[in-house]
Amino acid sequence: MKNIKPFRLVAGLGVALGLGLLASAPAQAQATLDAVKKRGKVLCGVSPVAAGFSFADDKGVRRGFDQDVCRAVSAAVFGDPDKVESVPLSTNVRFQGLQSGEVDLLSRQTTWTFSRDNSLGLDFGPIVFYDGQGIMVPAKLNVKSAGELGSAVVCVLPGTTTQQNLEDYFRPRNIKYEAVVFENSDEWRNAYFTGRCDAITTDRSDLASVRAVAPNPKDHVILPETISKEPLAPVVRQNDANWRDIVTWSFFAMVAAEELKITRANVDTFLTSKDPEVQRLLGVSGDLGKMLGLDAKWAYNVIKGVGNYAEMFDRNVGPDTPIGLTRGPNKLWTEGGLLYSPPFR
Amino acid sequence: MSQTELMATAPPPRPGFFQRSVQPLFGTPLNAVITIVCLWLFWIVAKAAWGWAVTRAVAEGGGAICRAGSGICLPFLAAKARFMIFGVYPYDEHWRPALAMLVFFVAIGVSMIPRFWGRWLLAVWAFALVAGMVLIAGGAFGLRPIPTTQWSGLPLSFILTAVGLALGFPLGVVLALARASKLPAIRVIAVFFIEVIRGVPLISILFMATVMLPLFMPTGVTVDKLLRAQVAIIIFAGAYIAEAVRGGLQAIPRGQYEAAASLGLHYWQAMRLIVLPPALKIVIPPLVNISIGFFQDTTLVTIIGLLDFLSTVRTAMLDPEWVGAAVLEGYLFAATIYLVFSYGMGAYSRYLERRLRTGFD
Numbered sequence: 001m002k003n004i005k006p007f008r009l010v011a012g013l014g015v016a017l018g019l020g021l022l023a024s025a026p027a028q029a030q031a032t033l034d035a036v037k038k039r040g041k042v043l044c045g046v047s048p049v050a051a052g053f054s055f056a057d058d059k060g061v062r063r064g065f066d067q068d069v070c071r072a073v074s075a076a077v078f079g080d081p082d083k084v085e086s087v088p089l090s091t092n093v094r095f096q097g098l099q100s101g102e103v104d105l106l107s108r109q110t111t112w113t114f115s116r117d118n119s120l121g122l123d124f125g126p127i128v129f130y131d132g133q134g135i136m137v138p139a140k141l142n143v144k145s146a147g148e149l150g151s152a153v154v155c156v157l158p159g160t161t162t163q164q165n166l167e168d169y170f171r172p173r174n175i176k177y178e179a180v181v182f183e184n185s186d187e188w189r190n191a192y193f194t195g196r197c198d199a200i201t202t203d204r205s206d207l208a209s210v211r212a213v214a215p216n217p218k219d220h221v222i223l224p225e226t227i228s229k230e231p232l233a234p235v236v237r238q239n240d241a242n243w244r245d246i247v248t249w250s251f252f253a254m255v256a257a258e259e260l261k262i263t264r265a266n267v268d269t270f271l272t273s274k275d276p277e278v279q280r281l282l283g284v285s286g287d288l289g290k291m292l293g294l295d296a297k298w299a300y301n302v303i304k305g306v307g308n309y310a311e312m313f314d315r316n317v318g319p320d321t322p323i324g325l326t327r328g329p330n331k332l333w334t335e336g337g338l339l340y341s342p343p344f345r
Numbered sequence: 346m347s348q349t350e351l352m353a354t355a356p357p358p359r360p361g362f363f364q365r366s367v368q369p370l371f372g373t374p375l376n377a378v379i380t381i382v383c384l385w386l387f388w389i390v391a392k393a394a395w396g397w398a399v400t401r402a403v404a405e406g407g408g409a410i411c412r413a414g415s416g417i418c419l420p421f422l423a424a425k426a427r428f429m430i431f432g433v434y435p436y437d438e439h440w441r442p443a444l445a446m447l448v449f450f451v452a453i454g455v456s457m458i459p460r461f462w463g464r465w466l467l468a469v470w471a472f473a474l475v476a477g478m479v480l481i482a483g484g485a486f487g488l489r490p491i492p493t494t495q496w497s498g499l500p501l502s503f504i505l506t507a508v509g510l511a512l513g514f515p516l517g518v519v520l521a522l523a524r525a526s527k528l529p530a531i532r533v534i535a536v537f538f539i540e541v542i543r544g545v546p547l548i549s550i551l552f553m554a555t556v557m558l559p560l561f562m563p564t565g566v567t568v569d570k571l572l573r574a575q576v577a578i579i580i581f582a583g584a585y586i587a588e589a590v591r592g593g594l595q596a597i598p599r600g601q602y603e604a605a606a607s608l609g610l611h612y613w614q615a616m617r618l619i620v621l622p623p624a625l626k627i628v629i630p631p632l633v634n635i636s637i638g639f640f641q642d643t644t645l646v647t648i649i650g651l652l653d654f655l656s657t658v659r660t661a662m663l664d665p666e667w668v669g670a671a672v673l674e675g676y677l678f679a680a681t682i683y684l685v686f687s688y689g690m691g692a693y694s695r696y697l698e699r700r701l702r703t704g705f706d
Contacts, residue, residue, distance in 0.1 A: 059436040100559030213669030
């Protein structure tokens with residue numbers, strides 16, 4: 001230590017001082033829950049804007065499906081769904097935002113893929129929305145399947161995977177097509193409506209909302225093929241199993257609630273239910289909450305604050321909203337869909 | 346002055362109405378055709394604009410009615426105006442950024458009047474910036490603290506521009522002086538800094554600050570995203586302002602430097618008292634030009650997830666209720682606001698140019 005150079009000493013002090021001045025977010029492994037509790041709110045990375053999933057209402061309050069996934073976590077941790085601070089993250093910076101500790105949880109229509117899961121130091125939570133890329137064409141073209149789209153001009157957005165999926169689907173089938181890329185979703189939509197393209201492609205959930213705003217929605221058909229799987233899931237940092245469990249089971253609580261027919265409105269009547277699974281879920285008996293490091297009524301708070309899955313879906317993207325999605329694969333497994341919550345026991 | 350001289354300098358007789366307006370427009374057959382075609386085009390555009398904005402205007406209803414109609418969607422503007430301006434800042438606290446902007450405009454207004462130019466303007470600006478920041482950030486005087494993730498809309502655009510230019514300006518002056526320095530080391534560092542920053546697009550610096558910087562930080566340490574973007578803008582503005590100021594420095598004749606030296610002034614005195622005042626006056630037009638540019642360039646922060654004014658407008662247009670119903674209305678609203686402020690800055694710049702016609706010509 002005697003040979004310490006003055007320059008290094010000064011540099012070291014400078015760095016230490018600099019770091020001291022920076023806002024520090026303790027994002028150590030295993031400590032996310034403690035950090036969240038200490039801070040008093042969940043930092044949630046969301047899309048700046050995605051109709052139905054993350055958008056701001058007239059008063060600037062963020063709403064949407066992705067927002068509700070975060071609100072469920074907040075309700076589980078704090079008993080209050082509104083202790084969420086949304087941090088808008090663009091597609092390009094979303095994973096860094098999570099890695100650097102800027103957010104505790106990323107809930108922004110992120111597709112769960114092998115390479116993302118295994119190369120980014122991140123973990124994916126449960127699939128909250130089963131999406132897939134689809135193709136929409138004007139009904140007057142009389143196209144019945146994607147196979148008939150020879151030499152079509154297709155309008156695409158410069159997504160991370162949209163164009164790649166199109167290529168992956170058409171090339172092995174030897175179908176020629178021309179992709180026209182639009183940076184802005186308004187131009188992209190209008191180009192299709194004005195006939196600049198023969199077809200338009202994006203995730204099926206988005207296609208439905210494009211059709212919903214068409215001058216005459218009946219003039220457009222979404223082709224039956226789903227050309228890619230897009231399972232959307234929340235993302236957390238790796239190495240914090242407890243936090244990942246909280247995110248995972250906050251969501252499963254909503255699925256289980258739908259399965260058990262518990263809603264926001266009737267959850268209180270279920271507190272006296274004789275069904276042992278309901279009792280465990282709502283914290284009337286057992287100690288599931290303690291295993292997560294949360295309050296015994298954590299799942300009750302999720303259901304009371306955000307509702308069950310059906311309520312969350314219908315409120316944000318369901319048939320009565322301008323997005324107008326049907327449940328499709330996002331139905332419960334008992335109704336022919338893919339939603340399946342592991343048992344609460 | 347004699348009578349004949351007066352006669353000689355009298356202006357030629359003023360042309361009549363016919364000569365001034367009709368003759369240039371319809372003087373030759375070609376001119377007449379061009380004029381008629383232009384009038385016809387103007388008529389078509391004006392008729393379409395009038396129909397859109399007045400006769401076919403949708404006065405009430407929701408997104409569905411606006412989509413069905415073909416005129417301006419007034420309910421969209423009514424419902425979303427506050428959101429477009431203040432973004433996701435808490436609704437009940439909108440008065441705070443509004444008041445902060447007012448303070449800011451008053452400070453600008455005062456600084457625009459030459460009679461008030463003086464040292465105390467610095468104090469006015471220090472007060473305006475601190476008061477504005479306290480109002481928007483909160484945490485003092487019983488104001489609720491508002492995290493920077495909720496700062497958005499027009500106030501955010503103003504903050505990024507104002508702080509970027511206010512701090513970029515001293516940085517730019519120092520860089521310009523360093524670049525003109527006689528000491529090679531200082532000159533090389535300044536040239537390197539300026540050329541590297543000017544050689545890359547603002548977007549890449551923003552990405553660097555947002556994506557790369559956090560990866561160099563120890564785990565768990567984060568710097569506020571707005572702060573990172575702001576520092577990037579300050580550095581970028583500094584490099585551009587430095588080049589403008591350098592132009593001013595080069596316009597000062599050698600004799601001025603030599604006169605300062607012969608008075609026995611040392612370097613900083615010479616710069617502060619003799620060289621910089623006229624040099625900075627010369628570069629006011631390019632500086633205003635840079636200011637207008639930066640006001641518009643702040644929209645680039647949208648790619649790193651900050652909600653500046655243009656992004657809040659686009660967010661408003663993508664509300665499921667209004668999506669596809671008010672595209673033109675939203676962009677026109679944004680364009681109008683940008684035009685008002687940019688034109689204001691430009692007009693002021695022309696006024697200053699006339700007023701400060703100092704120069705060494």
